[in-house]
Amino acid sequence: MRMRCLVVSLASSWRHRSLAVGAMLALFAAHSAGARADEPFTLTSASVRAGGTVQNAQVFDRNDCKGGNRSPQLSWRDAPAGTRGFAITMFDEDAPGRGWWHWAVAGIPATVDSLPENASSSGFLRKLGAVEARNDFDTDGYGGPCPPPGKPHRYIITVYALNSADLRLAQGRPALMFDHEIGTAAIGSARLEVNYGR
Template sequence: MAGGFTLTSPDAKDGGTLSEQQVSNVFGCTGGNRSPALEWSGAPADTKSFVVSLYDMDAPTGSGFWHWVMFDIPADVHKLDVGITADKGAPQGAIQSRADAGVPAYLGACPPPGQKHRYVFTVTALKVDKLPLDSSASGALIGFMGNANALAKATITTTYGR
């Protein structure tokens, strides 16, 4: 994958702890449930679209937990604003999937009490304009199709515990 492709955020620092604004407001958590602002640069010149995801690799499910997946983000988009919801703020043409929470929107971190989890924000540059999927696609399926069409990836890994 391309070495110059980077992902940054004023709200989620690589190696840092998520703020209460990025924490869920359901499942016993009382955070702001606001998606962080994300910005990426250095994508390969032949990028045709992007996938953005948030994955909890430590969720006690046997398969992790997809907190947020957005795909078919146009190649000329290089940032997402803070606070994207199911019906506001996504780039024109982008699709948010239901992910593992069952709704097509961001769901903030909320590990079980007494646990600290790792949360990985990933932007994947794709060689295709669109994935042959819709908003009902699972995070795993979008990940599979995204990886099959990936040119490069950039990540931020954060933690949150309670």
């Protein structure tokens, strides 16, 4: 009888320990998932540094600006749940009037989390099925910084997480139209601010 009670007691104790361990593992998993979900949506670049100066490779290549006009390398992570696609813009908020659109691209698949340098003119974006706007230089795709001589301008590079994979935008439509359509579908964004002056 004592042996039977001991076995029952040991079995009960083992069951309680298993339940406790299981509960702790479940809590840990939930906490880890929550921690991942709370990570901020971030944008980084190997070509430009947040708060830094744009390098000559990214500067425009017409008139009195003699840069490489290569769109910057970009990487992003921790996009919000429900993301079905991405869009990117580059805007000079210090240009006179309403500012100056340097780049707008939409239709980047949700499976993509980075663009190589020069994705705009190399054909990389076209291979993804993405479309690019006509910038304020009146060219399609990326147009790098080229402010008038004087105080440096601030350029805002933004990646948007979208709730739609298709904004029904066509290649070469004005960047302002891209901006409007991107705004209607954006569920999150991450940005870099860089500087350039002459």
